[in-house]
Amino acid sequence: MKTRVLIADDSAFLRKRISEILSSSDEIVLIGTAKNGKEAIKKAIYQNPDVILLDLMMPKINGLEAFRRIMAENPTPTIILSSISPQTLDSSVQALLIGAFDYILKPGTLGAKKLPDFRKNLIEKILLASNSRFNKIYGKMEYEKDSTGNLPFRQQWVDEVFEFGKYLKEIKPSKIQSKNVFKAENYVEYKKKPKQVTDNKISKEDIEGQSELQKEYKNRLHENLDKPKKIESDIQKRGKSTSFDDKDNIDVLYQNLLRKEKRREKKSDKSVHKQSILKEIEHKKDIRTQKIRIEDSQPKKYFKTISGRKIPKIDSKIVVIGASVGGPKALRMILQGIPRNFPYPIIVVQHLNEHFISPLAQYLNKNSEIKVKVAEHYEILRPSTVYFAPSGRHISISTKKKSPCIILYKGKPVNSCVPSVDVLFESASEIYKNKVIAILLTGMGEDGVNGMKKIHENGGITISESEETAILFGMPKFAIEEGVVDRILPNYKIRDFLVQKSYY
Structure with a gap:
């Protein structure tokens, strides 16, 4: 059976272009298009598509408000058509937190060379969305009022996310003062030294x-x-x-x-100086070849650490989380229930575009008791703080002055991912040994399975999100099949487990 798709975008050119791409696939059929938010809501309810491609900047009713109403009336897997403008990015993050399946950057924001990749990614995401567990997780009953007449938790969550949109609009860019700006308090008047008067004659x-x-x-x-x-x-x-x-x-x-x-002295010493330099170079070459031979004999590691440094004993624990498609919603469910005095640091690898990571961390920081931020290179890990891996760089853990710290670096993709969950998990196991709590959330692929296996072998605690709440039960399923998972929990019980674990 073919996947039925609805396109909602105010650009006639983009609607036509995407329609041509979808018509080239034998597994997808286009059932309609909408040029504004009002039409999108109407067609989503009456035509009941399998997947919706939704633009957020549309007339009459904007795409974010339209998505909110669609989720209330007829929850449907929705892929956001996003651009990289700040307003669109903020709205896209809100949609992901409400429950949008995924996002894709519009062809206009990509170069001509990347158009074939856009076509491939779009078709893959549509087919993934249609085969996901979205409809089983999101139901109409979640939006009905209970016996007391109050809105359920799900609807309250949606309202909070929309309040965040208002918060983003109120933020003003910080005024950065130029270094060349003259300030009276910083001005120091230097007096010139008087000239020394001396006799012309020399005795x-x-x-x-x-x-x-x-x-x-x-x-x-x-x-x-x-x-x-x-x-x-x-x-x-x-x-x-x-x-x-x-x-x-x-x-x-x-x-x-x-x-x-x-x-004259330099010319005479030049030959001697050259000989000493050549000896030093040869000595360094010998040392380097010895190091290469030693490194080749050892098994290769995905992650980077500071070479030549002994790993100190770490007494505290750490929580490491890996997530992909559907991760923002699951992360919100987990992080917002963690108290302010949580004693461990938390590091998160979320497969997301670089433009989305910062707004996501900003939202979670505003709506969580603990601090949430984007990780920085060589930053010392602090308790009660969540560190998001920046897109395009692997994140690993090393030590700095006997304290665990973050290492960010550009490396080759691991499991086709940068950052990779495996890189984080393996480095955490190397530094923290058996004091690691590893969590693998919703997503496709096998990223994180090898790292979780190493944590499991070292005596750490491994948790996978259950099929009950995982929109894509791919990454957790592979870890469970490998036999490296200690607990299988829905995302709201993972939060409770972390809180209980922090007390003993």
């Missing part, structure tokens, strides 16, 4: 205590000190006339003579 007493070269040269001119002379200088060439007496003349000539002597 024999002044010559005592000087080097033999200087004595010899000044003695030679000592008899003619009473006869002033004029010499040409760079200042005279610029148009300024300046007269120098013999004392200044002696100093200038002496400095020139001294430079010549130094040049």
Whole structure:
């Protein structure tokens, strides 16, 4: 059976372009298009598509409000058509937190070379959405009022997310003061030193205590000190006339003579200096070849650590989380229930575009008791803080002054992912040993399975999200099949487990 798709976008060109892409697939059929939010709501309810492609910037009713109403009336797997403008990114993050299946950047934001990749990714995401467990997880009963007349938790969550949209609009960019701006309090007036007035004549007493070269040269001119002379200088060439007496003349000539002597010494020592440098280079080459032989004999690791440093004993625990498609919603369910005094740091790898990570961390930081931020290179890990891996860089754990810290680096994709969950999990197992709590959430593929296996072997705690709440039961399923999972829990029980674990 073919997947039935509805396109909602105010651009006629984009609707036509996406329609052509979908018509090229034998597994997808286009059942309709909408040019504004009002039409999108109507067609989503009456035509009941399997998947909706939704633009967020549309007339009459904007895409975010339309998505909210669609989720309330007829929950449907929705892929957000996003651009990289700040307003669209903020709305896209809100949609992902409400329950949008996934996002895709519009072709207009990509180069011509990436259009074939856009076609491939779009078809893959539509087929994934149609085969996901979205309809089983999101139901109409979640939006009905209970016996007391209050909205259920699900609807309250949606309202909170929309409040976040208002919060983002109120944020003003910080005024960065230029370093060149003059400030009166920073101004220091430096007084010029008065010129020292000296006699033009040099006595024999002044010559005592000087080097033999200087004595010899000044003695030679000592008899003619009473006869002033004029010499040409760079200042005279610029148009300024300046007269120098013999004392200044002696100093200038002496400095020139001294430079010549130094040049002769350098020429004589040049060959000796070259030989010493060559010996040092050969010595370093020998050491380097020895290191390469040792490294080749050892098994290769995905993650990077600081070489030559002993790993200190870490007494505290750490929580590491890996997530992919559907992760923002699951992460919100987990992080918002963690108390302010949570004693462990939390590191998250969420497969998401670089433009979405910062708004996601900003939202979770505003709506959580613990601090949530994007990780920085060489940052020391603190308790009660959540660190999101930035997109395009692997994140691993090392040590700095006997304290665990974050290492960010650009590396080759691991399991076709940068950042990779395996890189984080394996480095956490290396540093924290059996004091790691690893959590694998919704997503496709096998990223995180190898790292979870290592944590399980070292005695750490491993948790996978259950099929009850995972929109894509791929990554958790592979870990369960490998037999490396200690507990299988829905996302809301994972939060409760972490809170209970923090008390003992």
